Amino acid sequence: MRTISELQDSLDSDLAWRRSELHSYLGSVRRSSRDSVTQRSLCRAGIPLLYAHWEGYAKHSLSAYIQFVGRRRLTYRELHPGFVALGIEAEADAQAGISATRKMIWRAHTLLTKDGERAAIPWRKGVDTQSNLNSNRCFELFALVGLDASPIQLKSRLIDYELLRVRNEIAHGQYLNVDSTAYEELHQEVLTILNFVRNAISTAAENGAYRRDAVPGFLSSADLHT
Template identity: 70%
Template sequence: MRTLAELQDALDEDLAWRRSELHSYLSATRRAESDSPTQRTLCRAGVPLLYAHWEGYAKHCLSLYLQYVGRRRLTYGELHPAFVALGHESSLDSQEGLSATRRIVRRAQALLSGDSVRATIPWRRGVDTQSNLNSSRCFDLFESLGLDASPLNTKARLIDYRLLKARNEIAHGQYLDVGVESYEELHLEVLVIMNFVRNTVNAAAENGLYKRPVVS
C-alpha cells in the first residue's frame, strides 16, 4: 500500500464484492413469497450479514489507511498528532516492565525531542474493532487516525441497535421479527455508512490529512 492509487483500488475492490453480495442477498429476500416464513427467515438472517459487512469493511478501510500512512516514512514532526500518539504509544508498549511513572516520563521525553525522528506507526496489526463495532468504538477509531466521524452522529442509533444489538440477539438464538421493508431500509443504510467510511479515508489520503497542518 505505497501509492494513493493502490489505496483507492483496494478500497473500491473490497467495497465492490461486499456490495455485490449484499445485493444478491437482498434479491433473494425479494424473490421469496411475500410475508412468508421463508422471507422473514431470510430477512432475519440477513441482519448479521449486514453487520458483518459493516464491521469488516470499516476495519479493512481504516487498516488500509493506517498502513498507507505508516508507509509514508514520515517523521513525527510531519504527522498529525493522532499518528504521533499512535507511534509513541506503540513504542512504549514494546518496552516491557515500565511503571506508570516511567511511562509518563518517557512519553514526555519522546514528545519533546522526537520531531525529527522517523515515526514508527504500528500498521501491520491493523485497527481493532473488538468484534463489536458500536458507535462509540467507531468514533474512537476515527479519532485515533485523525479522521472526522461527526457525520456518523446521526447513525449512532442505527449502528448500536438496528445493527449490533440486533446482530447479537439473532446470533444468540433470540427471535427477532424482521420484515422485508425493514430489511431493505437497513440494507440501504449500511451501504450509506460503508460509503461514508470509504469516502472519508479516500479524502484523507488524497488531501494529506495525515500530515500536521503547517502553521504560517
C-alpha cells in the first residue's frame, strides 16, 4: 500500500465483491414469492449479511488507509494528531514492565523529544472494530485518522438500531419479521454508507489530510523550521 493508486485499488476491489454479493442476495429476495415464508426468511437472514459487509468494509478500508499513511515514512512532526496518537500509543504499549505513571511520563517525554523521528504507526495491526461497529465506534475511528464523518451522522440510528441491534437479535435466535420493502431500503442505505467510506478515504489520501499542515490551527512542518 505504497501509492494512492494501490490504496484506491484495494478500496475498490474489496467494495466490488461485497456489492456483487449483496446485489446477488437482493436478487434472491426479489425472485421469491412476495410475503412468503421463503422471502421473510431471506430478508431476516440478510440483515446479518448486511452488517457483516458494513463492519468488514469499514475495517478493511480504515486499515488500508492506516497502512498507506504508515508507509509514507513521515515523522511525528508531519502527521495529523490522530496518527501521532496511534504511533505514541503503540510505542507505549511496547514499554513492558513499567507502571502506569512512568508510562504516562514516557509518553510526555516522547512527544517532547521525538517529533522529528519517523512515526511508528502500527499499520500491520489494522483497526479494532470491537465486533460491534456501532455509530459511536465508527465516528471515533474516523476522528482518529482525521476523517470527517459528519455526512453520515444522520445515519446513526440506522446503524445502531436497524442494522446492529436487529443483527444481534437475529444472530441470537430471536424471530423478527423483516419484509422485503424494509430489507431493500436497508440494502440501499448500507451501500450508500460503504460508498461514503470509500470516497472519504480516497479523498483524504489524495488531499494529504493525514498531514498535520492540513489540520486547522496547527503549524505546518515548514513553519516549524522557520
